[in-house]
Amino acid sequence: MSDDYIYAVARVRSKELSLLGRQDIDLLMACRGFDECLRVLSDKGWGGADGSSAEAVLAAEEEKTWAFIRELTDDLAPFSVLLYPIDYNNIKAAVKCVVTDTKPQDVFLSGGSIDPETMMRCVRENDFSPLPPVMAQAADEAYHTLLQTGDGQLCDILLDRACMEGILQCGKDSGSELLMQYAELKVAVSDIKTAVRACKTGKSKAFIDEALAPCGSLDASSLASAACKSPEDIYGYLASTPYGGAAEKLKESYSAFEKWCDDQVMDLIKEQKRNPFTIGPLFAYVLARQNEISTVRIILSGKLNELDDGMIRERLRDMYV
């Protein structure tokens, strides 16, 4: 019910005051080096007690966001749209580690809804029943495919596609217009990225068909046909869809396209600043925080590698506030 989120949305509104705005980003950009950036972030309350390294600071901020959301609502099911990519990345890593008999080291992402140790146990014992049914089926198929063919890419596309289908389903199940639109955008963007990569590496139509997840705003079959021909055919097809802007950015550069993808998400959630009742503002807050963390990561790595300011700036994302 929409009224269930009144308290949570009011807290989110107060929290939004501490989100980084354009001025804060300019301040970070004006820092003379990596260490000064970290000091500015620390002054703004970023990082935990032991957060000295950049990755520790960013991980602490991600954790703070989810801790805040867990405080606001017991039902994290609608947020699975954001957690599925982490879970599927971890199951992919678990399958590969077990099949190649290697010890998992720095391969799991934190913050997923399923403990990576549980995933490792499921794969080792070839019993996927503790996992959600859709993930269990995909993991079982990927595991046996990797065992039989040794083709890591095939294993990846099986799990990536299951992940995208899970995101779409989760968006539909949430009943929230925003989550549905986000899931649709996420799947379409993922399909475009897959098609572009497959085109550049000369993959077969059968492989691309297997890799693309069907969604409402893109025809996976037409996109796969275009990807078999040339990048220009992909741009031509995209121009006839709501993702014409993506084609323009892809012509420019891949990093411009990635920035366009993130900016689309920001455009989608900006409406939520005027919504005081539904789950939308909570979801928008998490996405805004993730966008903020990814922008700070770009600045920090740019400063660390002493990149030119212009080069860093062209990669910076639009901010929520």
Added chain:
Amino acid sequence: MEGFDWSTLGVFFALLGAVLAALMGGIGSAIGVGMTGQAAAGVVTEDPSKFGKVLILQLLPGTQGIYGLLIGFVTLTQIGVLGGDPNMTLAKGLLYLAACLPMAIVGMVSAKWQAKAAVSSISLVAKKPDQFGKSMIFPAMVETYAVLALLISILAITSIGGLPV
């Protein structure tokens, strides 16, 4: 029902009007103040210094309950329960019921909508506390219609006694 004296129901309908005004206004206000209270608590959780501002916004949808009580009380003083003429015809009883309905219905509906406006204003104060004055005006606009309903109900209730029915 042959031989039933319908005029004895006059006071029942008049009392029903008084009860509905207090009941529906009270329900609307309880829902409204509950909604705004949740939003206010959310803001105060993050920033206790905004307590005074959000408290005022929380209370705005509470007035309909007070108006309903007022109408109920005035009606009781007219219909022989707390004063006034206890000998009431059926027609007069129905007139009192009709007079109470504006406050009952508008009170309940306006309290809920005012609460929605107040919740939005609480969000506004959370982000821009210096805009507190403006934030008060939006839910206060909804109050206008509760006040109009209060006026028409009071005028009607106080005038019915003199009617030749």
